[in-house]
Amino acid sequence: xxxxxxxxxxxxxxxxxxxxxxxxxxxxxxxxxxxxxxxxxxxxxxxxxxxxxxxxxxxxxxxxxxxxxxxxxxxxxxxxxxxxxxxxxxxxxxxxxxxxxxxxxxxxxxxxxxxxxxxxxxxxxxxxxxxxxxxxxxxxxxxxxxxxxxxxxxxxxxxxxxxxxxxxxxxxxxxxxxxxxxxxxxxxxxxxxxxxxxxxxxxxxxxxxxxxxxxxxxxxxxxxxxxxxxxxxxxxxxxxxxxxxxxxxxxxxxxxx
Numbered sequence: 416x417x418x419x420x421x422x423x424x425x426x427x428x429x430x431x432x433x434x435x436x437x438x439x440x441x442x443x444x445x446x447x448x449x450x451x452x453x454x455x456x457x458x459x460x461x462x463x464x465x466x467x468x469x470x471x472x473x474x475x476x477x478x479x480x481x482x483x484x485x486x487x488x489x490x491x492x493x494x495x496x497x498x499x500x501x502x503x504x505x506x507x508x509x510x511x512x513x514x515x516x517x518x519x520x521x522x523x524x525x526x527x528x529x530x531x532x533x534x535x536x537x538x539x540x541x542x543x544x545x546x547x548x549x550x551x552x553x554x555x556x557x558x559x560x561x562x563x564x565x566x567x568x569x570x571x572x573x574x575x576x577x578x579x580x581x582x583x584x585x586x587x588x589x590x591x592x593x594x595x596x597x598x599x600x601x602x603x604x605x606x607x608x609x610x611x612x613x614x615x616x617x618x619x620x621x622x623x624x625x626x627x628x629x630x631x632x633x634x635x636x637x638x639x640x641x642x643x644x645x646x647x648x649x650x651x652x653x654x655x656x657x658x659x660x661x662x663x664x665x666x667x668x669x670x671x672x
Contacts, residue, residue: 416528416549416672420578421457422449423631424663427479428558429454430578431461431468432672434527434549441526444471445545445556448482451490457666465491470525472517472532473497475539475559476505488513496523498532500541517543533570536561538605546570552672554578555620558632561605563616571620576627576672578661579617581643582607588637607632610643614650621651627670628653631661 421429427448434441442463447454458465471493474480488495488510495510496517507514517523523530529550532543537559544567545556555574560567571577588598588609601607608616617628628651630643640660648655661667 416547416552416554417669418547418554418576418578418672419461419669420629420631420661420666421454421461422663422666423558423578423661424633424635425479426635426663427453427482428632429457429482429666430556430558431458431463432528432547432554433669436527436549439526441528442468443525443528443530443547444468446474446480446482446558447471447484447487448479451483451486454483454487461669468493471495472523472530472545473501473505474544474556475537475542476501477539477559480559481505485510496530496532498541498543501539501543504540519543531570533566535559535567536564536605538600538603544570546574547672552576554672557616560608561603563612563619568616568619571616573622573624574620575624576629576670577617577620577625578629578631579613579647580608580632581610581613581630581638581647582632583609583634583637584639584642585609585611587639587642588634591637593636601637607634610638610646613643614646617647618650625651627659627672628657629659629661629667629670633660633663635663
């Protein structure tokens with residue numbers, strides 16, 4: 416199993432997960448927070464087309480995660496999984512019959528992948544994040560989280576790879592030009608993880624077989640890649656160069672889970 420961020424940040428988020436079994440390859444797109452042309456361009460950089468995708472999972476209704484999902488589903492005839500709350504909050508219909516409803520802890524099988532959604536505290540109607548496995552490796556995807564819960568930690572145990580939100584550096588945000596209400600929302604219990612919170616989460620799920628850690632959803636105004644790397648490396652007992660960062664424009668290369 417391998418994965419690749421197509422870009423991660425407030426301007427858009429999308430992650431590809433790929434598993435191969437018996438000569439057949441399954442590809443799941445997690446979130447779709449770009450315009451259709453931008454998505455096609457980013458997929459081309461990953462070496463695939465939208466027609467190579469088997470399904471889409473939308474974590475919550477915010478525009479940087481939903482993007483062109485309706486257009487993509489109708490154009491490619493793709494099943495799109497999301498929670499009932501996400502569907503209602505986004506104002507989606509049945510997406511031409513391609514809508515599928517996801518629920519906390521109900522496993523979803525897409526070809527060679529099994530996906531298990533889990534609820535998280537975030538300022539959305541019914542947000543779900545994911546654990547993906549091909550039966551050998553496991554990838555935890557956690558891009559939007561207000562605070563750490565035991566439910567989240569339970570679902571991220573024994574992952575071999577993590578895509579983990581490091582939204583902001585608390586000191587940088589405190590000194591930024593953001594209005595006070597926005598600072599409070601971001602730092603609140605249903606906002607986004609600061610670097611040190613992400614490090615605390617990583618320390619709680621760290622184990623010897625966790626081989627790939629990617630910092631994601633970094634704020635362009637309130638964080639820097641070196642600060643995210645420093646925090647996560649300290650938590651993992653790793654070198655800073657071992658921590659990868661998903662760039663808003665370039666995402667990441669293909670990475671083994």
